[in-house]
Amino acid sequence: MIKHLAAMILMGSGFFFLAVSAIGLIRMPDVYNRMHALGKCDTLGNWLLILGLILVIGDLTSAAKMALIIILVALINPVMTHLLAKTSYGLGMDLVEGSYLLDDYTSPKVNEERGEQKG
């Protein structure tokens, strides 16, 4: 009984995050922001959903296969998000109005650290 309740809560929150990712895909203003909603919420949504399924089924073989799916989602999802973002960046897709740019690559903070190492 309590197992089914826990599974229900897990799967319910999984559905919630999947729904959030779908809503975010529609509402966000530009490509990169949409990637945020998809890359994160899809991952956790799938994890919670599969954890709930593992609790419901409770069979070692199926659980092993589903754990494998969890690992695959954790590996594939960020890579695909990164690929989509990189492709749009390479094509020069516009950012939304009012975006900021913070360049730490040539910033004084890093240069100071280098100076300390020299002296």
Place this chain on the structure above:
Amino acid sequence: MAGRKDIRGAILIFALLMGFWLLLSATLHWQHLLVGTVLSLGITFTWSRIKIGGGRRTSFSLKQTGLMLYYLLCLIWEVLKANIMVALIVLNPRLPVSPGIVITRTALKRDLMRALYANSITLTPGTITVDLEDDRLVVHAITVPAGHGVLDWYLSDQAKKIEGEGS
């Protein structure tokens, strides 16, 4: 060419593959065992000729494994936080985003750790990795605080520690 260490490694890989096969097939029927053995031998044989990353051996110490587990636990906690944050932004009627690009440099040296760190950034609060070339890391952040958080993130130090143990 095939030294004693290679044979030990081959037996280890074969045992791992066989265990995995048994876990997935979940029967001890002789046909399953035969197919599993043939496939595992084939993969082990093929794998012994492949060299990844300039022929350097990937070594694992016990301490490194512990640090890695701690890193993964931190990562799961960060994923939870990230999702709640994105959900709050998406479901807010005013949609409070202030996106931007952050260009930073990573202190990590090994390609594997760099890839792991870049994927961690993608999964965690308000940031996705857009580009990674040598040590130049281009990150897109969804809010201003998230963008500043990338510059001194504690998981970067953690990843550096794991890398330090390995060499």
